[in-house]
Amino acid sequence: GVDMEVAAGECWGLLGPNGAGKTTLLRMITGSTPPSGGHLEVLGYPIPESATAMRRHIGIVPQSNNLDPDFTVLENLRSYASFFGLQEVQTAEAVRELLAFAALESKADAHINTLSGGMQRRLSLIRGLVNDPELLIMDEPTTGLDPQARQLIWQRLRELRGRGMTLILTTHYMEEAERLCDRVTVMDHGRILDTGTPRELIARYIEPQVIEVHGPGMEAWHERYGSRLAERSEVVGETVFYYLADEKPLLDALRREAELVYLHRRANLEDVFLKLTGRELRDED
Numbered sequence: 001g002v003d004m005e006v007a008a009g010e011c012w013g014l015l016g017p018n019g020a021g022k023t024t025l026l027r028m029i030t031g032s033t034p035p036s037g038g039h040l041e042v043l044g045y046p047i048p049e050s051a052t053a054m055r056r057h058i059g060i061v062p063q064s065n066n067l068d069p070d071f072t073v074l075e076n077l078r079s080y081a082s083f084f085g086l087q088e089v090q091t092a093e094a095v096r097e098l099l100a101f102a103a104l105e106s107k108a109d110a111h112i113n114t115l116s117g118g119m120q121r122r123l124s125l126i127r128g129l130v131n132d133p134e135l136l137i138m139d140e141p142t143t144g145l146d147p148q149a150r151q152l153i154w155q156r157l158r159e160l161r162g163r164g165m166t167l168i169l170t171t172h173y174m175e176e177a178e179r180l181c182d183r184v185t186v187m188d189h190g191r192i193l194d195t196g197t198p199r200e201l202i203a204r205y206i207e208p209q210v211i212e213v214h215g216p217g218m219e220a221w222h223e224r225y226g227s228r229l230a231e232r233s234e235v236v237g238e239t240v241f242y243y244l245a246d247e248k249p250l251l252d253a254l255r256r257e258a259e260l261v262y263l264h265r266r267a268n269l270e271d272v273f274l275k276l277t278g279r280e281l282r283d284e285d
Contacts, residue, residue, distance in 0.1 A: 002021075002038075002190070002192055004185060004192065004195065006166065006168060008166050009164045009165070009166055010161075010183060011157070011161050011166075011167040011169070011181045011182050012166075012167065012168050012169075012182065012183055012184070012185070013168075013169055013170070013176075013180070013181035013184040014169070014170045014185055014187065015171065015177060015184055015185065015186045015187070016170075016186060016187040016277065017188060017277050019189075020187050020188045020189065020190070020277070021187060021188075021189070021190040022139075022187065023139060023170070025187070026137060026168070028040060028047070029042055029047075029168065030060055030137055031047050031052070031055055034047075034048045035047065035048070042054050042135070043057050043135060057133055057134045057135065058133045058137060059130075059135070059136040059137065060128055060136075060137050060138075061125055061128040061136065061138040061141055062124070063139040063140045063170075065120045065121065067124065067127070069112045069113055071112065072109050072110060072112075073099070073104055073108050073109070073110055073112070073115070074095065076112065076123065076127060077095050077099075078091065078095065080130050081095070081130045081131070084130070084131045086130070095130070098126040098129055098130065101126060101156060101159075102122040102125060102126045102156070103122070103152065104126070116149075117144060117145060117149070118145050118152070121141070121153065122149075125138075125153060125156065129160075133165070135166045135167075135168065136160065136166070136167050137168045137169075138169040139169075139170050140170055140171055140172065141171070142154070142171070142173065142176060143171075143173075150173075154176065154180060157180055158180065167180075169181070174269040174270035174273055175268075177198065178198045181198065182197065183196060183197055184197075184201065184269070186273060186276050188276070193277070198269050201272045202267050202268065202271070204272075205271075205276070206243060206267040206272055206275065207231055208245060208266065209244045209245065209246075209247040210241060210244075210264075210268075210271060211230075211242040211247060211250055211251070211254070211263065211264050211265075212242075212262060212263045212265075213239065213240045213254065213260055213261070214238050214260070214261055214262075215257075215259050215261045218238070218239075218240060219235075221257060222235070222240050225253055226240060226250065229242070229249050229253060230242035230243060230244045230250055231244055236279060247264060251264060
């Protein structure tokens with residue numbers, strides 16, 4: 001089952017393979033889907049009883065851009081503001097600030113189909129901020145973006161967190177969760193596997209050093225030497241992953257092997273994710 005609490009002002013990440021139940025859980029939090037059982041409270045509002053009142057205080061950034069293609073950037077923001085009963089005169093200054101926040105000032109009068117994918121994603125982000133929410137909920141906010149666009153959105157999300165806004169996001173980018181989130185929850189098959197800070201989860205499940213090895217003769221070398229020099233190893237296709245507390249003996253042995261290619265790195269959240277949920281490929285939700 002799901003038992004969780006998100007503190008005010010924190011960035012909380014929800015991680016899981018396709019079909020893990022992340023989107024369903026987000027729909028429950030936003031009041032779009034009634035909870036299947038138990039008790040759910042968002043910003044002090046019991047859900048689903050007070051879902052309508054609660055929605056006035058949250059912002060939502062969906063996974064797919066559902067911007068109105070017939071409207072300009074400015075018209076999209078004004079139209080969305082009207083859903084909260086906000087008039088143009090009330091939001092004029094806020095909209096200008098949001099356009100600057102998303103680096104879209106020069107695109108205010110541009111139609112949606114003229115914007116790049118990164119620009120549309122930034123517009124979706126600030127549209128979710130039109131009502132000045134206490135809580136911003138984002139479903140894969142940077143999926144499909146190039147590194148520059150992703151970095152800009154990360155920067156903006158850090159700014160929002162710095163202002164005290166509570167952030168909830170799902171992501172398939174483990175680096176994103178590691179950089180942005182105060183705490184992350186890993187879930188699969190509709191239940192929570194574990195929750196903690198990225199550093200806590202890494203320390204809990206993975207040895208601190210990881211060495212990835214591939215190349216001609218790798219299998220024989222692994223059987224003869226590599227498997228004896230690491231606390232734990234895992235063969236995945238043509239690559240062996242070694243997990244170690246002390247990497248020096250294995251690195252010394254690898255330096256004597258001209259044909260083997262290796263990468264030495266620190267353990268990360270992706271290692272945790274794969275250990276908890278497995279490496280089996282999942283179908284899309």
